[in-house]
Amino acid sequence: MKYDIKKDTYKLYKKNTNFFINIGLQVTRNCNLHCIHCCEPERMLDLSLIKIKKVIDKLSDGGLKKICITGGEPFLRKDIVEICRYIHNKGMLATLSTNGFLLNKKKILEIKPYVDNIRFSLHGTEEIHNQIVKNKKGFEKVIGSIKMATDLGMPVSVVASIFNRNHQTMLDIAKICEEQKVEKLYFFSLISRGRAHPIYDKEYMPFKNIQTSFKKIINIAKKESWNLDMNLVDWSIEGQCVLVFPDGRLAGVPSFQDKDNTNIIGNILKESPSNLWNKYLFKDNYINYYKNH
Ligand SMILES: C[S@@+](CC[C@H](N)C(=O)[O-])C[C@H]1O[C@@H](n2cnc3c(N)ncnc32)[C@H](O)[C@@H]1O
Ligand code: SF4
Numbered sequence: 001m002k003y004d005i006k007k008d009t010y011k012l013y014k015k016n017t018n019f020f021i022n023i024g025l026q027v028t029r030n031c032n033l034h035c036i037h038c039c040e041p042e043r044m045l046d047l048s049l050i051k052i053k054k055v056i057d058k059l060s061d062g063g064l065k066k067i068c069i070t071g072g073e074p075f076l077r078k079d080i081v082e083i084c085r086y087i088h089n090k091g092m093l094a095t096l097s098t099n100g101f102l103l104n105k106k107k108i109l110e111i112k113p114y115v116d117n118i119r120f121s122l123h124g125t126e127e128i129h130n131q132i133v134k135n136k137k138g139f140e141k142v143i144g145s146i147k148m149a150t151d152l153g154m155p156v157s158v159v160a161s162i163f164n165r166n167h168q169t170m171l172d173i174a175k176i177c178e179e180q181k182v183e184k185l186y187f188f189s190l191i192s193r194g195r196a197h198p199i200y201d202k203e204y205m206p207f208k209n210i211q212t213s214f215k216k217i218i219n220i221a222k223k224e225s226w227n228l229d230m231n232l233v234d235w236s237i238e239g240q241c242v243l244v245f246p247d248g249r250l251a252g253v254p255s256f257q258d259k260d261n262t263n264i265i266g267n268i269l270k271e272s273p274s275n276l277w278n279k280y281l282f283k284d285n286y287i288n289y290y291k292n293h
Contacts, residue, residue, distance in 0.1 A: 062273025088114035100145035239282020
């Protein structure tokens with residue numbers, strides 16, 4: 001299966017409409033950073049490699065074709081290359097989501113045969129990005145890692161989570177991505193979960209304001225014939241994202257009736273994949289998301 005970063009995942013789903021399309025597999029909740037908006041701050045014990053492989057087996061048996069390896073920070077796991085290799089050998093497409101802080105050429109070359117796309121987080125210009133990730137070297141590190149990955153021929157995407165603090169830097173982020181030969185940029189609105197919950201009122205930016213800025217950027221990109229593919233994701237729509245937590249629990253987010261806006265569906269290590277899909281409350285929103293992204 002050849003991965004085209006600019007094409008939607010929905011095509012994969014049409015071949016198997018009885019299961020999830022794409023799942024975020026949290027291989028750890030540990031992290032080297034402490035971002036102000038992080039929706040996944042609660043620490044949990046990591047699954048052993050054997051158990052992670054069991055989770056991947058079950059997801060693959062259910063018919064999953066695409067996984068986003070995420071966290072926490074996936075590069076904190078010493079066995080991350082083996083996890084990527086195992087997913088690849090199951091015939092699934094893999095995106096690896098990272099803050100970019102811990103990467104070097106050796107690590108990129110090790111995962112390159114098994115990962116179809118590395119997704120970095122970049123939340124603004126240097127000053128603003130560093131404020132958000134609470135680290136003076138955050139921007140320098142992520143830009144260095146993006147450069148390294150594109151130079152090594154790795155397809156690269158970027159996520160920018162947008163709220164009051166960094167809304168004014170959306171165009172700067174897009175320009176950096178275009179300059180750095182990033183293929184796809186996602187602007188996310190803020191999800192009120194984890195550490196974002198207490199700052200949500202202060203940092204909330206109405207989605208229509210983000211959308212207005214996004215449209216202006218799209219027009220500039222058209223006029224200047226950019227190569228960058230840009231997407232805007234409204235996280236006020238329930239159940240668009242399905243995650244496997246480090247303890248095997250499968251959850252749909254956001255879910256506004258539930259604690260921490262998180263709908264726990266069941267545990268993939270204890271239940272059949274089809275049971276979990278049947279119980280999923282937000283199928284329409286979830287499928288629509290992948291039709292459009
Ligand atoms: C949870 S992180 C895990 C991977 C890695 N540690 C990273 O930061 O890229 C995945 C993505 O979710 C985004 N994110 C985290 N909390 C968020 C929130 N409350 N609202 C919107 N996006 C959020 C991050 O900015 C990051 O791009
Ligand atoms: S957003 Fe990513 S890098 Fe930032 S604290 Fe959360 S898991 Fe870590």
